[in-house]
Amino acid sequence: MSKNLGELSGRKGLIENLFEELGVAATATGAVSKESAEALAQKFLFGKANVYGAATFYDFLRPENKGKKVYVCNGSSCMTAGTQDRLLDKLHTEFKAEEIGEMCCLGRCHENSSFHYNGRNYSGNDIDNIEAIKDGKPQEMDKYNVAAYGTPVLTCDFPGIDEFYKTLNTALALSPDDILNQLKISGLRGRGGAGFPIGFKLESCKNTPGEIKFIVCNADEGDPGAYSDRYLLEHRPHAVLLGMIIAGYVAGANTGVVYIRGEYPEAIAITEQAIRDIKEKGFIGENILGSGFSYDFKVIKAQGAYICGEETALLSSIEGQRPEVRVRPPYPTQHGLFNKPTVVNNVETLACIPWVVQHGGAAFAAIGRGKSTGTKLVSLDGFFNNPGIYEVDMGTPLSVVVNDLGGGFKSAIKAMHIGGPLGGLVPVDKIDTLSVDFESFAQNGFLLGHASVVCLPEGYPVIKYIEHLFQFTAHESCGKCFPCRLGSTRGYEMVNKSLTSDYKMDRELFTDLITTMEIGSLCALGGGLPLPIKNALKYFDGELKQYFEG
Ligand SMILES: Cc1cc2nc3c(=O)[nH]c(=O)nc-3n(C[C@H](O)[C@H](O)[C@H](O)COP(=O)(O)O)c2cc1C
Ligand code: SF4
Known part of the structure; x- marks a missing residue:
């Protein structure tokens, strides 16, 4: 079914894209109306139920989002920092309760007090200027420390576009196999979580026959606390873009899709500008620098769903399907976006590629352990x-x-x-x-x-944090497999009950629940949640045992 929908979506492809059009349909009111959903179902021959299923999945498209004007970050970092109650109090003086929504997370974890208003993110002391922000007075971008301890591969000074893209000349003068070989020598592994070597992925895609292939940059950085991908997109976008172009050259892909979370509006704008800049200079487009290789970009703005960071859910999302995780095999390098061979890599992984091409795989492999x-x-x-x-x-x-x-x-x-x-x-x-x-x-x-x-500050109850993790997973679960869909909700209910009544959890039942999630879930959302919980049970037993029987 999802394969057929992928084919259908691929007929219009990225030029007229159902997912993007859902976002456009929600712009005026904050949600996709029934009429718009039906019109899109008709236009894309997708079936009403499929479009409805997709539209109601995302935080920023679903009916509950209608009428929201300002969004408060509810991510783990702002939560443990304890900044959001004061922020909400202040916002309530400026907005009606029904105009205040939630977002998770804005990547302003370095100073918290984060909120989103009118297409921009704010944090730190910005809330004290809310009247000026509402009046449209320009505010500065956030600032934080950036430094390297060791080799500055990603945080080195940016020499300017012309100088930086000399590495594109270098790359295009090499054969795809030569670059692949250097990437293998470098030992570069995925920075998005799983640590899979990029060389194998590119090789698999390269060896899969097909006229149309894609390089997808996973910029859905949904992990609360993480803002390194945001840093790269906002301050080093060319490292990411050049990495994608070179990856395309190696794999035989002519299109790069940058899927950026909607919670990062500044990152989207800066990346789009960077693409315009290199287009103007001829570093992308047809027959780049007379090499015979052509490449172009598409930026997709995501709509608020943590699971879209999982690579197969991300591909379904771009296709306009409900972003459910897909069973592997087949892997995206064989059946990816619109069923075409596709490499999905994290922002940071891709951003390392130009350095490898410039300095050689061995130099990269010499760093690290x-x-x-x-x-x-x-x-x-x-x-x-x-x-x-x-x-x-x-x-x-x-x-x-x-x-x-x-x-x-x-x-x-x-x-x-x-x-x-x-x-x-x-x-x-x-x-x-x-x-x-x-x-x-x-x-x-x-x-x-x-x-x-x-x-987690000393005074923050670990049980409250466990409750938060179950609740987060229950909200973000794609629902495809029951250990995660049901387990996260049951876990939340158990912990919540133990916090709000004299109910004590049965330790065996609790252990069964997290074990079932760990070994029975289809992806690392349900399968990964038990790790921090098991750590908590092991290292904070003294604090947690009061919530269990016996
Ligand atoms: C629930 C879940 C969320 C994920 N979120 C992200 C994410 O935000 N960014 C990311 O690059 N990878 C994320 N991943 C990992 C991707 O599925 C995939 O492994 C990664 O994009 C591959 O790129 P890499 O090899 O460069 O790491 C997530 C995985 C899961 C299970
Ligand atoms: S573990 Fe299962 S239900 Fe949870 S997000 Fe992954 S596939 Fe979906």
């Missing part, structure tokens, strides 16, 4: 004295990140949630044990993931 080569961007939240984005060589001790770069904590912290909602809950006494690389985190029972850090 073991199978974790290169550098990693780490996002530090507002609990650090120096919050910001830090680029560290893989293998850098976590204590260097926390103490030397982050400057330590502003107040007492008991745990750090590293790697997004599906990452591990790291108690502070593990800081000296871990280093920033895939293996160190995995061997110690955690997950490097996106390397985002959300702190």
Whole structure:
């Protein structure tokens, strides 16, 4: 069924795109009306139920979003920072209750107090200027620390477009096989969570026959606490775009799709401008620099759904389908966007490619530790004295990140949630044990993931955080498999009941529930949630046992 819909959607492709048109249909009121949904179903021959199913899935298209004017961030970082009650109080003086909605997360985790108004994001002290913001007075972009500890692969100075795109000349003078070989030598692994080597993906797509292929950049950075992809799109968009062009040259793809979360309006605008800039200079388009290779971009604005960060849900989303996770195999490199061979990579992964081409795979492989080569961007939240984005060589001790770069904590912290909602809950006494690389985190029972850090202050009850994680997963579940769809809701109910009544949870039942989610879920949303919960049970048993029987 979803394969057929993919074919159908592919008939109009990216030029007239159902998903984009759903977004346009919701612009005036904040939701897609029944009439618009029916008209789109007719236009795309998609069937009313399919269009309705898609439109009602997304936070910014569904009927509940109608009439919203301002959105408060409800992500984990703003939550543990405790900034949102004051923010809401202030917003209630300026907006009616029904005009205030929620977004998760705006990526302003370095200073919190985050909200979205009229196509722009605000944070920190901005709320104190809400009258001026409403009057349309321009506000500055947010600022945060950016520094490298080791080799600045991604945070190095930008030399200007002409100088930077000399690497495109270098790439086009090489054969796709030569570049593929360098990428394999580099050992570059996906930065979006799974750590899969990019060379294998590109090779698989390259070897799959097909006239039409796609490179998709996954810029749906939904992990609360993470804003490293936002940093790259807003401050180093050309590293991402050039990485995509080179990836296309290797795989034989002529179109790059940048799927950017709707919660990052500034990133969308800056990326679109960067594409216009390189188009003007002839670095994209037909027969680039006389090489015979053609490439162009499409930017897709997402509509508020965490699961669209999962690569197959993301592809369904672009096709205008309800973004449900697909069973693999077949893998996207064989049957991807519109059933065509497709490589999906994270923003940071793609942004490393130009450096590899410029300096060689061996130079990249020389940075880092073991199978974790290169550098990693780490996002530090507002609990650090120096919050910001830090680029560290893989293998850098976590204590260097926390103490030397982050400057330590502003107040007492008991745990750090590293790697997004599906990452591990790291108690502070593990800081000296871990280093920033895939293996160190995995061997110690955690997950490097996106390397985002959300702190849990000393006074924040771990049980409340577990409740939040279940609730988040229940809201974001795509519903395709029952361990996640039902398990997340049942988990939330159990924890909530233990918090709001004298009910005590049955430990065996609770363990069964998270084990079922872990081993029975189709993707890493339901399958990954148990990790931080198991960490919490292991390291914070003293605090949690009062909520269990016996
Ligand atoms: C629930 C869920 C959310 C995800 N969110 C993201 C995301 O926001 N960005 C991302 O790059 N990868 C995300 N991923 C991982 C992607 O499925 C995929 O592995 C990644 O985009 C591949 O790119 P990489 O190899 O460069 O990491 C997510 C996975 C899951 C299961
Ligand atoms: S684990 Fe959750 S999000 Fe993933 S496929 Fe199953 S229901 Fe969908």
